[in-house]
Amino acid sequence: xxxxxxxxxxxxxxxxxxxxxxxxxxxxxxxxxxxxxxxxxxxxxxxxxxxxxxxxxxxxxxxxxxxxxxxxxxxxxxxxxxxxxxxxxxxxxxxxxxxxxxxxxxxxxxxxxxxxxxxxxxxxxxxxxxxxxxxxxxxxxxxxxxxxxxxxxxxxxxxxxxxxxxxxxxxxxxxxxxxxxxxxxxxxxxxxxxxxxxxxxxxxxxxxxx
Numbered sequence: 001x002x003x004x005x006x007x008x009x010x011x012x013x014x015x016x017x018x019x020x021x022x023x024x025x026x027x028x029x030x031x032x033x034x035x036x037x038x039x040x041x042x043x044x045x046x047x048x049x050x051x052x053x054x055x056x057x058x059x060x061x062x063x064x065x066x067x068x069x070x071x072x073x074x075x076x077x078x079x080x081x082x083x084x085x086x087x088x089x090x091x092x093x094x095x096x097x098x099x100x101x102x103x104x105x106x107x108x109x110x111x112x113x114x115x116x117x118x119x120x121x122x123x124x125x126x127x128x129x130x131x132x133x134x135x136x137x138x139x140x141x142x143x144x145x146x147x148x149x150x151x152x153x154x155x156x157x158x159x160x161x162x163x164x165x166x167x168x169x170x171x172x173x174x175x176x177x178x179x180x181x182x183x184x185x186x187x188x189x190x191x192x193x194x195x196x197x198x199x200x201x202x203x204x205x206x207x208x209x210x
Contacts, residue, residue, distance in 0.1 A: 038155025065096035084109035104140030170204030
């Protein structure tokens with residue numbers, strides 16, 4: 001039997017989601033096919049460096065700061081972990097990073113070099129729980145950030161980011177709840193969507209788009 005492509009798996013997931021929970025039928029029909037993508041080639045260090053830079057900032061402000069980091073450390077390219085470690089904290093701060101973010105970037109570089117943060121090829125071989133356990137040891141990297149890597153970089157189809165405000169709001173609208181659903185309650189509700197909770201989350205984000 002020929003292995004399914006990622007696109008084919010998404011189509012299977014859409015049908016299974018609607019079958020498991022008919023409330024998704026309308027939003028799947030309205031939003032169309034799930035447009036999640038799986039990155040076959042990416043550098044975890046660069047992805048996490050970008051995530052740290054973007055925390056609690058607008059996209060434009062974060063892009064400006066990240067651009068300064070690239071220019072100062074690597075002539076406009078993404079710096080390597082070794083280049084980050086060789087850069088003193090004040091130099092990182094001068095790029096616009098807060099002290100907490102500069103320390104987080106340093107820790108990310110250290111843990112990339114010692115293998116705690118694996119290369120992409122190894123990440124693709126690891127299970128979701130092990131990836132979360134390893135990456136959240138990096139200063140400034142929380143579970144939600146790793147869940148976004150799992151969903152949008154590694155193409156894992158059964159991730160349920162229960163702390164994501166957009167997903168919680170989307171479900172609350174879909175279910176016509178009088179108040180925002182709690183993460184624990186959303187996790188319980190999501191059991192029926194397994195093993196395609198990433199796809200369910202993608203459609204819950206679409207609920208908020210109308």
